[in-house]
Amino acid sequence: IHERNKKHESTTAKVCFEFLDKTGRSFSSVVKELHPELLLPVCVFYLILRGLDTIEDDTSIPLETKEPPLRDFKDYLEQDGWTFTGNRPEEKDRQLLVQFDNVIAEFRNMKPVYQAIIKDITDKVGNGMADFARKAAFGDAGVNTVEEYDLYCWYVAGVVGEGLTRLFVGAGLGEVTLINHFHLYKSMGLLLQKNNIIRDVREDHDDGRRFWPKEIWSKHVDKFEDLFEPENLELALNCSSEMVLNALGHASDCLSYLVGLREQSVFNFCAIPQSMAMATLELCFRNPAVFERNIKITKGDAFQLMVESSQDLEKVYKVFCRYVHRIQQKNNPKDPNFLKISIACEQIERFA
Ligand code: PS7
Ligand code: MN
Ligand code: MN
Ligand code: MN
Ligand code: MN
Ligand code: MN
Numbered sequence: 001i002h003e004r005n006k007k008h009e010s011t012t013a014k015v016c017f018e019f020l021d022k023t024g025r026s027f028s029s030v031v032k033e034l035h036p037e038l039l040l041p042v043c044v045f046y047l048i049l050r051g052l053d054t055i056e057d058d059t060s061i062p063l064e065t066k067e068p069p070l071r072d073f074k075d076y077l078e079q080d081g082w083t084f085t086g087n088r089p090e091e092k093d094r095q096l097l098v099q100f101d102n103v104i105a106e107f108r109n110m111k112p113v114y115q116a117i118i119k120d121i122t123d124k125v126g127n128g129m130a131d132f133a134r135k136a137a138f139g140d141a142g143v144n145t146v147e148e149y150d151l152y153c154w155y156v157a158g159v160v161g162e163g164l165t166r167l168f169v170g171a172g173l174g175e176v177t178l179i180n181h182f183h184l185y186k187s188m189g190l191l192l193q194k195n196n197i198i199r200d201v202r203e204d205h206d207d208g209r210r211f212w213p214k215e216i217w218s219k220h221v222d223k224f225e226d227l228f229e230p231e232n233l234e235l236a237l238n239c240s241s242e243m244v245l246n247a248l249g250h251a252s253d254c255l256s257y258l259v260g261l262r263e264q265s266v267f268n269f270c271a272i273p274q275s276m277a278m279a280t281l282e283l284c285f286r287n288p289a290v291f292e293r294n295i296k297i298t299k300g301d302a303f304q305l306m307v308e309s310s311q312d313l314e315k316v317y318k319v320f321c322r323y324v325h326r327i328q329q330k331n332n333p334k335d336p337n338f339l340k341i342s343i344a345c346e347q348i349e350r351f352a
Contacts, residue, residue, distance in 0.1 A: 002036055002265060010109075015102040016043055023050045023093045029306075030272050035265045037171045040106060041114045042269075045167070047103045048077065048122055049160060051084070051096055056129040056156075059207055060088040063137040070130040074123040076100075077107050077115075113170050121163035128155020142210060146246065149213040150190065153197070157189030164270075173263040181260070187253030188270065194247035195277040198240065198284050202228070203294050216242050219336075228291050237286050238335050244285050244327070245337050248344045251278065251320060255351050258313050268310045275309040275319045276302065282323040286330050317352060324348050 004017075020028050020043050031042050052073050055066060069076075069084060076082040082104055084097040096103075107115060132152050136142040143149050165185045168174030178185070197204075197211040204211060210224055220239035221227055227236040254274045261267045279297045289295050297305075308315050324345045331341050 002033065002039070004032070004039065005036075010106075012102040012105040012109075013040060015099065016040070016047060016106050019047055019050075019096050019099075019103070023047070023096055026273060026276060030269045033265055034269055035171070035173055035263060038167060038173065038266070041110055041118070041167060041171075042164070044103060044106050044110065045118050045121075045163065047096060048073075048107070048118060049125060050093060051100060051103065052122065052126055052129060053156075054087060054091060054093045054097055055084070056133065058087050058091050059209065061086060063133060066133055067130045070126045070133065073126040074119050077104060077119055077122060080104060080108070114167060117163055117166045117170065121159055124159045125155055128152070128159065131155070136209070143212070144214045146213050146215050149211070149215075149246075152211065153190045153193040154186060157193035158186040159189070161185035161189035168261070168263075168266050173261075173266045175260040175262065178257070178260040181257070184253050184257040184260075187250035188257050188274070191247060191250040191254055192273055192277050194243070194250070195280050195284075198243050198247065199280055199290065200294065201240075202291055212239075212243060216246070233288055233291075236291055237288065237332075238337070240284065240290055241286055241332075241335055241341060242337050244281055245341050245344055247281055248324075248327075248341075248348065251324075251348045252351050255313065255317060255320065255348075258316060264310075267312075271309040271316045272306055275305045275316060278320050278323040279305055282326045282330075285327050286332065286335075320351075321349055 006014075017032075020031060024031065024046065027046060031046055032039070034042055052070065055061070055069055055073075058066070065086065069086070081101045083100045087094040087097060107118065110118075132142060132155070143152055162182075162185055165174065165178050169176055169179055201212060205224075205228065212224070214224075217224055217227065217239050219242070220235045221232060226232050227239060258267065258271055258274075261270060276297065279301060283295055283297055284290050287295065305319065308319050328342065328345045331338055331345075335341070
């Protein structure tokens with residue numbers, strides 16, 4: 001519906017949109033469809049967070065080298081020409097940071113209100129990532145309790161939800177009262193992040209990283225590595241289903257959040273990733289492949305979800321119910337969380 005005005009676009013903005021395509025994964029298409037008022041601000045916001053994440057994810061950078069750029073990232077936003085070349089050559093989004101001066105130029109071109117929101121969020125996300133990189137490097141390898149798990153997800157995704165909500169409201173495209181609904185925008189971020197952490201468990205483990213909280217996996221296996229042993233498959237599936245149960249706790253909040261969005265492009269931007277997350281959670285639910293490789297919903301399913309989620313809340317609710325129903329069908333009576341999973345599913349279905 002909205003067409004980008006490419007003629008009046010600066011070279012640095014063009015470079016930003018190219019990086020959005022190269023690094024955007026599932027987000028690039030929904031960002032590009034946003035209302036013109038938020039198109040470039042959200043694109044730049046995305047690239048800034050992608051830049052931070054490219055430092056956070058690089059396991060070849062030792063803590064002493066990694067912590068300062070994560071904590072100081074917000075200051076670089078005001079340093080014309082700043083770039084970062086400290087990533088290993090194989091890091092897939094390395095080039096974004098090598099040419100980060102383009103992102104900074106567009107950041108400094110934005111309305112000051114948007115700059116202030118993005119700078120504040122960059123500060124919180126960068127420091128949260130640094131805190132957890134420090135926890136992972138020392139002591140007990142990071143995420144132990146469910147509370148710590150939620151805190152990590154809050155820093156890397158919940159805070160992003162806060163920032164996006166402030167941008168929507170600042171642009172006059174979301175209900176002002178959404179800002180007060182901390183719990184709802186937190187859930188918007190946490191459902192996406194938990195889904196990512198469940199799906200990526202094998203890839204993260206191979207990289208020497210663990211985000212599944214010990215409080216959950218220790219109920220099923222003695223050592224985290226045991227989840228990946230074929231002889232422990234049944235225990236591993238029960239563990240992953242408890243992780244899915246934990247994530248499902250955010251689904252109703254996400255539907256409630258969407259009620260506060262009036263502008264269609266903002267609605268689609270928020271709804272499409274949540275529908276994809278519900279589909280991915282269902283795909284991961286009691287699926288042995290999770291412990292072997294990275295699984296993905298099919299292109300066809302993704303396309304259908306985009307169409308269905310670009311309409312109204314009723315349609316998104318139906319999508320949620322479809323996947324919740326499939327989870328119910330795969331739920332196993334021998335699973336220690338069988339009843340809790342069943343109740344969590346019914347609770348989502350009762351949203352309407
Ligand atoms: C600003 C659009 C809509 C209220 C880069 C969007 C990694 C799951 O495993 O690339 O590294 O490949 O699939 C997005 C709330 C955040 C949370 C978070 C910023 C939704 C850096 C996104 C996206 C709030 C930290 C995708 C949470 O990761 O992972 C903008 C409302 C970035 C949102 C990370 C993860 C996003 C994520 P991987 P992905
Ligand atoms: Mn991804
Ligand atoms: Mn990361
Ligand atoms: Mn990442
Ligand atoms: Mn991941
Ligand atoms: Mn990934």
